[in-house]
Structures are given as structure tokens and as C-alpha cells.
Amino acid sequence: MKTFKALSALLSYPSIDLKKAAEVIGQTLHEEQVLTPCAIQALCPLLTDLTKMDLYELQERYVLLFDRSRTLSLNLFEHVHGESRDRGGAMVDLLETYRAGGMELEATELPDHLPILLEYISTRPIEEARELLVDAGHIIAALAERLVRRESSYAAALAALAEFAGVEASADMVQELLSVADDNPNDLEALDAVWEEAEVTFGPDPNAGCPATRDILARMDPVQNPEPAAVTRH
Template structure:
């Protein structure tokens, strides 16, 4: 059964181009990514400005920096900080048994769609989810993203806080989603105050004004 998800402002093709571009830009930087930056820039130019300009900001950062610097920045941003975690179910479940069940459910969605992950890929990695949503099953992928919206928003706030080069790519994704509503705000505020479940890590400092919906997010 096709999951029921809200209708979005942008067309299916615009979502595909945005999500696939963001998936590539937010993956670990390597020579292959650098070789595709011109193509990604061309794609960004075809998108509405509220999406394309954000993608282009990340493209420009990656283009201007030596690869070794981007590699080091990426590890510092995403691998060594819980607030920069790219694994979506971590925010909603922490390191608990419930997270194992959440991963299994996502993997089952992939299996039904005919997608087989390699041994080094976890199903809830943001880049994997975005690629799946962009190229295989947009509705099922969107549901995964929205089910983990609080964690995605917390990651966006973190990237903005540290002025990360990857902020633009993630904000492009968030701009394709519906504005945050009351329950989403509550979930983000809870994560800020308490951290992921059964973790003793505070997620401050983040100010509540940053929880306003992103411009162009509707």
C-alpha cells in the first residue's frame, strides 16, 4: 500500500533533482563528487531559486576548497558530533532496541522496492534515504523523511550553528518539506532539551527562534 503523505509544493521532477543532488553533496567528498560539481551546478540552475541557490552554496564551498580540507571538515561535522549525525533514526530512538526495529522497518521498505544495500550502508543514512526517495519510490522515501523530521530539523540547526558548508544542501531538502507544525516543534524542542533517548548528551546551544519554519518550506 502506498503510504499517505502530504502533497508538496514542488513537482515530482523538482523533488527528484533536489533530493538526488543533496544526496550526492552530503555524502563523503571524493574525487568522483568533485568531477560531478559542474553537472550538479547545471541541475541547481534548473530548479526554483529557493532550492537551487541553497544547493549551489554547498557546490561553491566544495569547489573552492582543497579536497583534503573538505574531507577533514566532513569528518569533524558528521562523524565526531552526535548533533551532526546523518543517521535519522538515531535522533528519534538513540542507541536503543527501538532503533533496531526502526532500521528493520526501513530495510523492509527497501526490500519491497527491490533495493539491496551493501554491507557498509545503514538504511537510515540521510544520503541513502534521499537517493531512494529520488530514484526509486518518492512517496515511501518522503514518508521516511517526514517520520524523522525532528532529527532532520535538529541537524539543520546544528549545521547553521557551526556555519557548515553543507548547510545549503540540507536546507534545500528542508525547503521541499511542509512547514513544521506543533507536534514537530515539540519533538525538536524535546531533542534540544533531552537529546536522543537514553543518551546523556545535551544538545544546546540552540535558540527556540530558530525553530520557525524555513522560508520557502511550504
């Protein structure tokens, strides 16, 4: 299902390739109709941003949201396990799920990074895809609500996934996650204190550099000779 490849790309670090593919992504969503018409329509502002905004501004916005706000981290286990030992076991189980499904993780992100999970889900039958998203649905719904509060166009992508999984923001598990105060991405001292522990790594080195959108877009509509990104993530 290309829909989940498309959503994986939309939630990845912005690149020249992603900007060029925004129109194709929109067409894919409309053609497959995996998401509801309302969910697809709600994604239009994000697609427009990717098309019209300067790449540097897109990357800066992405970093402020997802890299400098722990409560908006796209590493899903961060929200339920933090740095506890349980997270390690959950990572190993997820890696085994990927391998059993024929996917070997070669990206620089962790296995629980939402775009990677979505790339895997795109290879599974639709009901299995739904079950996998249900497992993470309360986290995804909480992320969607946090992004709504920040008036971010990314909220539509998370809300679409939560709707597909059948998880509502009013659910008890979602409200429990939302009870944690939002990070202030501009409070660098507080953020340093939160992130001072080294992140657990599984597989490829997550500090190996700026993660590209990998081959997600290439599988949908290859773009030749991509230009270098304007910003490097750290």
C-alpha cells in the first residue's frame, strides 16, 4: 500500500526529493483511498507547505517539532518506555517483527521511528497494517493532539493514522500520555537536562548523520540527481 509509504515520507526529515514528490504523494493518497476523503483533504496544507516553503524553513520547523520536543518524538517507545530496560526488549521484538516480514533495517533511525514502522506496514495486508497501528494508536493519537495544539500542519498526518487505527483522542490511554506537560523547544537548558542520557541504540548508528528519506520516494516515483539538504540534523 503506497499510502503508508506516502505518510512515511511526509513524516520524514524534509529533503529536495520530498519537495519534488509532494504532488505525487497527494495523487497516491487520492488514488488508493485507504484514508477517508476528509483525512486526505486535511493533508492538503502539509502538502502545500512541502511544495511552496523554503527547504531550510521546512527542515528548521521539523527539527523544532520532532527533534527538540521529546513529547513530540517520532520514536514511539520513547513515550511509553523512556530509557528503561523495557524499551530495549521492545526494540528487539520490533526488529524481529521486521525481519519476519522480510525487512532488514538499514536506516540511521531506531526501529520504533514512526516513518520506519509505516514503511514496514506498507508491505503488509491492510488488516495486519491496521492491527500494527492499533498497537501504537494511543501514542499516535496523543502526538496528533499535541500537534493540533501547536497548529501544525503535521497534525493531519498523525490524525489520519489514528483514525485508520480507530483510536480517539478521548481514550484513557491517550489522555494519560497527554497529561505530561509539553516541552518548550526554545528552553535549551531544560531540553539538555531531559536528553542528557545517551539514547539506546539498536542496529545502525543513529548519530551517523542526517537521515535521508531513504528509498521510500524512489519506490513511488524516482527523482534523479537530488540536491544536498540545506540543514544538517544533530
